[in-house]
Amino acid sequence: MSKIVVPGEVVSDKPERMAYTFSDGQKTYATALSLLNEEGKLVPLEGPYEPIVEDVVVGYVTDIRFTGYNVELGEPFSGFLSSRDSRATFRLGSIVQARVINVDEVKSIDLADARGLEGGWLEHISPVKVPRLIGKRNSMINTIAQMTGCNLVVGRNGYVFVSFAGNHSLAIEAIRMVEAQAHTTGLTDRVAALLREKAGAKNMNAQAGMAGAQVNMAGMPTSQMARGQDDNSQM
Numbered sequence: 541m542s543k544i545v546v547p548g549e550v551v552s553d554k555p556e557r558m559a560y561t562f563s564d565g566q567k568t569y570a571t572a573l574s575l576l577n578e579e580g581k582l583v584p585l586e587g588p589y590e591p592i593v594e595d596v597v598v599g600y601v602t603d604i605r606f607t608g609y610n611v612e613l614g615e616p617f618s619g620f621l622s623s624r625d626s627r628a629t630f631r632l633g634s635i636v637q638a639r640v641i642n643v644d645e646v647k648s649i650d651l652a653d654a655r656g657l658e659g660g661w662l663e664h665i666s667p668v669k670v671p672r673l674i675g676k677r678n679s680m681i682n683t684i685a686q687m688t689g690c691n692l693v694v695g696r697n698g699y700v701f702v703s704f705a706g707n708h709s710l711a712i713e714a715i716r717m718v719e720a721q722a723h724t725t726g727l728t729d730r731v732a733a734l735l736r737e738k739a740g741a742k743n744m745n746a747q748a749g750m751a752g753a754q755v756n757m758a759g760m761p762t763s764q765m766a767r768g769q770d771d772n773s774q775m
Contacts, residue, residue: 598695
């Protein structure tokens with residue numbers, strides 16, 4: 541049976557590398573309110589984004605300087621995108637996807653390899669729920685994209701770009717359902733049932749074949765999958 545652990549509580553009697561934990565060299569401790577299951581897997585329930593180099597994030601431009609752009613990444617973080625590290629030009633409010641290339645001791649974040657995301661809306665979820673939104677082998681996010689016909693870009697920092705193309709409102713409803721029920725089992729099946737009910741089987745099948753329905757797991761390169769996705773793979 542899973543149990544709730546609070547920040548500072550021991551989650552392993554040996555040092556381990558897990559998201560939202562720290563080790564003193566002897567034991568491993570939680571840094572966020574979490575569920576600890578019988579297999580020793582930690583499932584965070586709440587917690588801020590913890591930036592790591594090579595994370596791919598989604599945000600929006602809040603300031604334009606001669607040297608580059610400030611990008612809002614969700615409280616309490618913002619990133620700086622140097623003009624030297626970007627081939628694109630952005631406006632205030634432009635939604636961008638970018639890669640974290642440096643994080644200093646005070647959590648200042650430098651970004652690179654940015655591209656603009658147009659024709660959509662940013663939805664924000666708790667960053668600790670991002671692996672659950674992706675799902676095991678991308679099952680959750682693929683289900684939402686295919687059944688709504690929306691293009692989705694998921695940032696490791698918790699921002700999700702949802703295109704206006706497709707059933708935009710239904711995609712957001714499904715994303716919010718995942719966030720609210722991320723700690724429960726059988727969630728992918730329940731989300732699929734919701735989408736079938738709301739979209740209708742005929743419309744769903746048509747959307748599943750649309751070439752425009754795309755998924756970009758911005759927060760999940762190979763290194764990122766090891767960091768987050770497996771934590772929730774049993775749900």
